[in-house]
Amino acid sequence: MHTKTNIILAGVGGQGILTIAAILDTAALDNHLNVKQSEVHGMSQRGGAVQSHVRISDQPIYSDLIPQGKADIIISVEPMELLRYLPYLKKDGYLITDSNPFENINNYPELETLYNEIKSHKNHILIDAMKIAKDLGNSKATNVVLLGAASSLIPLSDESFQKAIATLFERKGERIVAKNLEAYFKGREIAAEIVS
Amino acid sequence: MKKLLLGNEALAQGAIDAGLSGVYAYPGTPSTEITEYIQKSKIAQELNIHSAWSVNEKTAMEAALGMSYAGKKSMVVMKHVGLNVAADVFMNMSVSGINGGLVVVVADDPSMHSSQNEQDSRYYGKFAMIPILEPSNQQECYDITKYAFELSENLGLPVLIRLVTRLSHSRAGVATGERIVQNNIHLPKIATQFQLIPMHARGRYQHLVDLQPDMLEISENSDFNTFYDGANKSIGIIASGIAYNYLMENFEDGKCPYPVLKISQYPLPKEPIKQLFDTCEKILILEDGYPFIEEAISDFLGENRKVIGRLSGDIPRVGELNPDNIANALGFDIVINDNLPKVVLGRPPQLCVGCGHNDLFNAINALKNESASQQVFGDIGCSALGVLSPYESINTLIEMGSSITMAKGAADAGIHPAIAVIGDSTFTHSGMTGLLDAIIENTPITVIISDNSAIAMTGAQDSAASGRLISICIGLGIEEDHLKIITPLHKNLQENIDIIREEINYKGVSVVIAQRPCVQLPKEKKDKLKEYTNVSIN
Ligand code: SF4
Numbered sequence: 001m002h003t004k005t006n007i008i009l010a011g012v013g014g015q016g017i018l019t020i021a022a023i024l025d026t027a028a029l030d031n032h033l034n035v036k037q038s039e040v041h042g043m044s045q046r047g048g049a050v051q052s053h054v055r056i057s058d059q060p061i062y063s064d065l066i067p068q069g070k071a072d073i074i075i076s077v078e079p080m081e082l083l084r085y086l087p088y089l090k091k092d093g094y095l096i097t098d099s100n101p102f103e104n105i106n107n108y109p110e111l112e113t114l115y116n117e118i119k120s121h122k123n124h125i126l127i128d129a130m131k132i133a134k135d136l137g138n139s140k141a142t143n144v145v146l147l148g149a150a151s152s153l154i155p156l157s158d159e160s161f162q163k164a165i166a167t168l169f170e171r172k173g174e175r176i177v178a179k180n181l182e183a184y185f186k187g188r189e190i191a192a193e194i195v196s
Numbered sequence: 197m198k199k200l201l202l203g204n205e206a207l208a209q210g211a212i213d214a215g216l217s218g219v220y221a222y223p224g225t226p227s228t229e230i231t232e233y234i235q236k237s238k239i240a241q242e243l244n245i246h247s248a249w250s251v252n253e254k255t256a257m258e259a260a261l262g263m264s265y266a267g268k269k270s271m272v273v274m275k276h277v278g279l280n281v282a283a284d285v286f287m288n289m290s291v292s293g294i295n296g297g298l299v300v301v302v303a304d305d306p307s308m309h310s311s312q313n314e315q316d317s318r319y320y321g322k323f324a325m326i327p328i329l330e331p332s333n334q335q336e337c338y339d340i341t342k343y344a345f346e347l348s349e350n351l352g353l354p355v356l357i358r359l360v361t362r363l364s365h366s367r368a369g370v371a372t373g374e375r376i377v378q379n380n381i382h383l384p385k386i387a388t389q390f391q392l393i394p395m396h397a398r399g400r401y402q403h404l405v406d407l408q409p410d411m412l413e414i415s416e417n418s419d420f421n422t423f424y425d426g427a428n429k430s431i432g433i434i435a436s437g438i439a440y441n442y443l444m445e446n447f448e449d450g451k452c453p454y455p456v457l458k459i460s461q462y463p464l465p466k467e468p469i470k471q472l473f474d475t476c477e478k479i480l481i482l483e484d485g486y487p488f489i490e491e492a493i494s495d496f497l498g499e500n501r502k503v504i505g506r507l508s509g510d511i512p513r514v515g516e517l518n519p520d521n522i523a524n525a526l527g528f529d530i531v532i533n534d535n536l537p538k539v540v541l542g543r544p545p546q547l548c549v550g551c552g553h554n555d556l557f558n559a560i561n562a563l564k565n566e567s568a569s570q571q572v573f574g575d576i577g578c579s580a581l582g583v584l585s586p587y588e589s590i591n592t593l594i595e596m597g598s599s600i601t602m603a604k605g606a607a608d609a610g611i612h613p614a615i616a617v618i619g620d621s622t623f624t625h626s627g628m629t630g631l632l633d634a635i636i637e638n639t640p641i642t643v644i645i646s647d648n649s650a651i652a653m654t655g656a657q658d659s660a661a662s663g664r665l666i667s668i669c670i671g672l673g674i675e676e677d678h679l680k681i682i683t684p685l686h687k688n689l690q691e692n693i694d695i696i697r698e699e700i701n702y703k704g705v706s707v708v709i710a711q712r713p714c715v716q717l718p719k720e721k722k723d724k725l726k727e728y729t730n731v732s733i734n
Binding site for chain 1: 198200225226228229310362363367368369438442450519532534535536543545547548585653655
């Protein structure tokens with residue numbers, strides 16, 4: 001069996017989805033897998049819609065962009081942004097998102113309508129990752145909670161995720177590493193409850 | 197182990213390893229990270245590689261040419277529209293040729309993610325009659341850049357590397373190789389080479405023309421142009437640069453049944469293209485950008501429908517390629533789905549919370565209510581977001597520097613008030629000369645320089661204007677009575693409206709500098725700015 005995972009990360013410019021991308025990249029390299037990861041720089045970073053395509057495989061990866069209908073997972077730090085990439089989702093793919101809206105447009109949709117749309121997909125994990133991160137004492141770790149929630153669906157080992165988190169936050173000191181690991185574990189735990 | 201690098205970063209590392217002595221650039225998406233990578237590189241610092249930002253792409257390219265004249269390897273980097281600014285030196289340095297290797301890197305932006313057009317730089321390369329390299333992946337970004345310097349020195353010509361957004365801004369593992377030592381100073385062997393007076397230029401141009409067959413031969417034998425035969429001759433495919441990846445994505449395990457010619461070096465290799473023509477029923481051209489190859493090899497009258505691509509409508513005429521629109525062109529059974537649930541709304545970019553442009557636009561809009569004939573000429577950068585809701589303050593947005601000169605032309609035509617709004621670094625990039633035009637004729641325009649002390653849109657790089665704006669304006673000849681400094685804050689709104697109104701009413705050229713640092717600036721830089729802002733006019 002080949003290892004091959006396509007992940008779309010979604011959010012609003014400034015929300016820092018590239019932290020999730022960097023952890024995925026590092027963990028994949030640690031597993032000696034090929035990675036391609038596209039990202040958005042420029043105008044959209046100013047509060048616009050941004051996304052990153054992360055592709056992990058033990059085979060050569062050609063395209064930097066995931067074709068439509070080929071994403072295994074969409075991870076979003078914002079519920080409306082999650083739905084923007086639906087055409088990319090595989091039939092049985094997973095939607096994972098934080099439930100907190102980022103309302104920087106006038107006519108932001110009703111939350112209930114958004115949640116109902118998300119819930120109409122069989123495979124979804126809709127969690128208040130921001131609250132989980134805050135309760136752990138580090139609201140900045142919302143992204144890492146979401147990554148934790150996605151981790152068991154990604155064919156990379158638990159250890160490699162932990163190692164990647166430790167490596168990437170090393171510069172910020174031991175306390176921040178520990179906080180982010182906690183966020184990762186908590187996300188993983190909650191997702192296990194939902195998925196089972 | 198391979199390093200995970202953006203296409204831009206791989207290219208930058210390739211340049212360092214090719215023996216680079218200086219990179220010159222003005223920031224512009226999607227090219228910015230190339231120069232930033234070299235600025236941050238420890239080894240580049242040890243090697244004393246020049247990497248400070250230039251004022252614009254023209255000055256950057258000229259400095260790169262100067263370094264090449266001195267015998268060292270130099271690189272100049274820009275976004276596609278930057279090459280328009282540098283076109284004068286670009287066209288002429290292909291005639292003079294170079295001494296130390298000189299590589300021009302241009303990042304195109306198909307689909308206009310962060311640009312006002314999707315011009316294809318390959319036309320410029322062809323126009324200048326120099327070799328063009330177009331990497332298809334991150335590893336090639338590295339390899340091609342090293343090769344580009346070698347090719348440049350072998351031919352004595354600048355070489356153009358063309359990138360596209362998706363390659364610039366995508367990461368993959370890259371294996372790096374040995375570093376070549378930098379050149380020492382050595383002056384050109386032919387004393388007249390860089391003296392393009394007509395009598396010398398004619399000889400140099402003839403030399404450039406004479407080199408064309410050599411360039412073709414090199415391209416035909418290049419490892420970067422590869423022919424992969426396939427059993428199914430119903431279509432032969434030519435895929436250039438990143439298009440090759442999107443093509444191969446459509447075949448399990450990368451096994452394409454059709455013959456494929458992958459192009460990453462120009463001039464177009466004739467031999468393999470002829471082979472495709474002779475053996476295949478149709479030729480499908482896949483290129484990210486304009487139909488450059490398609491136009492070159494299809495017949496003028498379009499009667500022979502053998503060549504298909506963007507011109508024939510098999511691939512959309514505009515916008516970037518992706519695996520899906522190529523699958524469509526290959527006749528695969530896919531439906532491109534652009535339908536999103538109704539709850540998903542557009543989320544355009546917008547000003548950061550705490551951005552001074554916001555308060556400036558509020559003042560400008562208040563004045564529009566007073567005078568319906570007011571026209572506001574905008575410019576490139578974050579202030580361009582004033583085009584969008586909720587401001588809708590800006591009537592025009594064309595290219596770097598055009599705010600001031602368009603306001604001047606409109607004022608010449610009789611429009612009043614004619615207001616130009618331009619960022620500080622856009623002003624030093626291309627606005628100063630236009631202001632001089634207005635000063636010479638004392639044209640009744642009001643130029644508002646929105647000074648956030650940064651090249652903000654591309655990531656708050658240092659602005660050449662910092663600490664110099666006032667003296668530049670006075671030096672150009674602005675009357676001190678009509679050079680006003682305001683702070684665009686909500687609490688100053690009424691005062692700012694009054695000051696701008698007064699300058700609008702003045703029947704001559706005036707400048708209002710709206711000073712408030714970009715919130716994205718790191719703290720050290722903001723502190724440093726305080727020194728500048730304390731400088732008063734008198
Ligand atoms: S980056 Fe700076 S100039 Fe641009 S919108 Fe944000 S605060 Fe304003």
